[in-house]
Amino acid sequence: MYEKYVKILKDHTLKITSPRLEILKYLDEHHTHPNVEEIYSTLKKKYPSLSRTTVYNSLEILKKNRIVQSLTISGSELRYDIDERLHHHFICTHCGAILDISISCPNMDKTIQGGHRVEEVQGYFKGVCKKCQTKEKGMNNNG
Amino acid sequence: MYEKYVKILKDHTLKITSPRLEILKYLDEHHTHPNVEEIYSTLKKKYPSLSRTTVYNSLEILKKNRIVQSLTISGSELRYDIDERLHHHFICTHCGAILDISISCPNMDKTIQGGHRVEEVQGYFKGVCKKCQTKEKGMNNNG
DNA sequence: TTCTATTTTGTAATAATTACAATTTAGTTT
DNA sequence: AAACTAAATTGTAATTATTACAAAATAGAA
Structure with a gap:
């Protein structure tokens, strides 16, 4: 179920952690260009120990590795997208x-x-x- | 000295006010795509009663009238430009x-x-x- | 199993922007 | 020129997104 995301992380020599897998899966299944708050509040339900800061940190590292991209289009918050x-x-x-x-x-x-x-x-x-x-x-x- | 900016405001049936004239002049003379803070702190020196909120309000109304445009490029703050x-x-x-x-x-x-x-x-x-x-x-x- | 650098977590700080109410003023009317 | 009024300016107080930071937890290597 998460093999696909494990592979992505491994290919970039990033550590395999729950937050990263969950975030990747969320972005892969929701191409709505969500903001941090949407990702956080949705995942928090299934994964209650998740911290908002972790979402910020994880997205940042995924971005540095060109796995996701951030959009400044809204002007008030960053929106995220799997980098296709x-x-x-x-x-x-x-x-x-x-x-x-x-x-x-x-x-x-x-x-x-x-x-x-x-x-x-x-x-x-x-x-x-x-x-x-x-x-x-x-x-x-x-x- | 300000005739040019007075004309712009008149052409859009906007009231002629000091903040608007100063902001327009600043943007016209500084094509560096400044943020609100830069516009505010620079103009505040010459025009000490200026309020930061006024800069926000003025830019908003100039934007609605398509006199200036805002850029979301930086991701953390809006940058402004005379709309050429x-x-x-x-x-x-x-x-x-x-x-x-x-x-x-x-x-x-x-x-x-x-x-x-x-x-x-x-x-x-x-x-x-x-x-x-x-x-x-x-x-x-x-x- | 142990170890360590990295990651996660939560709280506190920061920065940009908006809300709002009181004061002032541009432009119109008298 | 004085009075009027809707609109603009101002300052303060919220709000929102993001970052800083230190302690606790953990992935992956030894």
């Missing part, structure tokens, strides 16, 4: 949902720009998602 | 500097993606800037 093939993100300013945007962009290949060494590329799109637009329409029709 | 023609940003993980990146990208035109209404596009590049790379080399040579 390069893709961009859309955040809905109405409901807060963060959605994957799979478009190609010539700049996504981390090309060096003006002598700067680019190690990470993030494309953020902000607006109103399809669902929330539908809700808006409904509200107008009723009013 | 669309461009991207690079942040140096060594020195923290945020630099403009003027590259074209087919996705920058706020095209609707999968039915979502896109109102804002931000391209963030993270890595080590040219200057810091030079410093790194110097340090290795000396060590």
Whole structure:
């Protein structure tokens, strides 16, 4: 059940610990780009000794090893994602949902720009998602 | 001296106030993508009655009017910029500097993606800037 | 089984931002 | 020019996300 995550940690010569396995599993099963609080409060139920600081620490070490990535898209908190093939993100300013945007962009290949060494590329799109637009329409029709 | 900023505010039917004029002038003269604290502490010297909350409020209203834009690139604080023609940003993980990146990208035109209404596009590049790379080399040579 | 560096844990601190109520003021009306 | 009012400014007090730190626990090596 956790073999997949054990392997990921082993491949990066990281120690196999419960918090790390649980966090990896959570991110792998929930591609909603959760924040620390969501990860913490969900896992805390199954694993009561879990500490919030451990979630912060674990995510940090997973990030350093490029296993997960953090998104600064919301502006108030970091959101986390299993680091898959390069893709961009859309955040809905109405409901807060963060959605994957799979478009190609010539700049996504981390090309060096003006002598700067680019190690990470993030494309953020902000607006109103399809669902929330539908809700808006409904509200107008009723009013 | 402030005519330019008075005009900007008038064009958006915003009240002409000292904090707004000072903040606009500061952003226009410092394209370093400052955070609230930098804007506040600098302006506080010339304008001692200025409140930090006012800086937050003013930036918020300037942002709503699309006069300035906020960047979530740093992950710990918002950085502000006079909203010029669309461009991207690079942040140096060594020195923290945020630099403009003027590259074209087919996705920058706020095209609707999968039915979502896109109102804002931000391209963030993270890595080590040219200057810091030079410093790194110097340090290795000396060590 | 022992050992040790690493990790986890909990609490306390820090930093950015927001809430809110009182005071002031820009711009309008008289 | 004086009065008026909605909006803006101000200061303080919360709130929220994150980091610092030290003690206890533990993974993996010896």
